[in-house]
Amino acid sequence: MREGQEARSAxxxxxxxxxxxxGLAGRLGKQAVVVERTGFVxxxxxxxxxxxxxxxTAKGSAEAQALRSEAQERNLIASDGAIHSPAFVPVLHRLIQREGINVRFLTRVIQVDAQPxxxxxxxLMDGSGLSVLHVKCIVDTTGLCDTSPLTASMSPxxxxxxxxxxxxxxxEEVPPRCSGYELHRGRFPSEWMVGCELAPTDDWAAAxxxxxxxxxxxxxxxxxxxLATIADAFEVMVKAGTCDIASGWVWHPSAAYRDPIAAYEAGIQLALEVLTP
Known part of the structure; x- marks a missing residue:
């Protein structure tokens, strides 16, 4: 650890x-620290x-059912299941506050060192500089495996x-279907999205x-x-499941799910099946 770095544990x-x-952090409680490199939830x-x-109709834990119910009460889900995804932001912030989840936003993982x-x-690096967090386990739920980018580079x-x-x-007019232009609708009749697939080397400007x-x-x-607005994050298409990076270090990408409630439930199940004795 370099001089001036702060050491903590979880x-x-x-x-x-x-x-x-x-979902994972809510189930683990004070055992867990969440680091998010962006300011988004x-x-x-x-x-x-x-x-x-x-x-x-999907079954799940009481926590997942409660999250689905709140989304329905806020009118975020259409009858066909399409959602107004940006409006989940206040729902998730309420969840973080209610569950007392320890989230460090605008914090980037710089290096991971296995201990003898x-x-x-x-x-970690944030606005205050560098710090070191000592942990027993690492669970990476990001789409591109922030803790081990090499792992993501070897995956499809x-x-x-x-x-x-x-x-x-x-x-509210429905846009026509045109070859090469994949469109999908959100929660409301006027909410239509279009996108394009990126090259592996595209950075944000190139994208x-x-x-x-x-x-x-x-x-x-x-x-x-x-165009009304461009997304602030890439859509990542990755295979679902848990990938072992090292003993006690796994990658389970939340982006692999098309249903956010299913992704939340997967985090809860990960706590039950993998991390608890």
Whole structure:
């Protein structure tokens, strides 16, 4: 540890304030610390404008049922299961406050070092500088495996950048289906998204350029629709399941789920099946 670094400890480090990460953290309580490199909650859904559906008949834990019920009460779910994902942000912040989840936003994992006697020393960076967190286990729920990017690079991961579109003259008109332009609807009739798949080497600037070029080349039938806003996060398409990185260190990407409640439930089950004695 370098001079000036702060050392602390926790049982479990959870990478990503994702739906799965928050489900896991809520079940573990004070044993867990969540680190989120952005300032967003549930970014794999709330910030990516990805295609998502909540299945109302799915069974699960009491916590997952309560989250689904709150979303229904807030009118965030359509009859066909389509959702208004950005509006889950206040729901998740309420959940964090209610459950007392320890989340460190705008915090990046810089390095993970296995310790001779077990566990890990995780170097973190935030606005205050560097600190070291000593943990027994690491669960990475991010789409691109922030704690071990090499692991994600060896997996079949694809990314998309999505945007919301609108028709100024007819907000509720359904956009036509056109080859090469995959569209999906959110909770409301005027809530339509379009996106394009990215190259593996695309950074944020290149991704935006690719999306804007793709949209400028749209067919005549889509010309009345305009880009309203571009997503703040990539949609990540990755295989579901748990990947072992090392003993006590796993990757379970929340972005693998198309249903955010299912992702939340997966985090709860991960606590029950993997991390508890």
């Amino acid at each position: 049982d479990v480090l959870i990478a990503g304030a994702t739906f799965a990460g928050l 549930g970014p794999e859904f709330t910030s990516s404008y990805c295609r998502a559906v909540i299945h109302g 006697m077990g566990g890990f020393a995780v170097t 991961v694809k990314r998309r950048l999505n945007a919301m579109i609108h028709h100024p003259g007819a907000p 935006r350029d690719r999306l804007l070029t793709h949209w400028r080349q749209r067919p005549e039938a889509l010309k009345p629709w305009q």
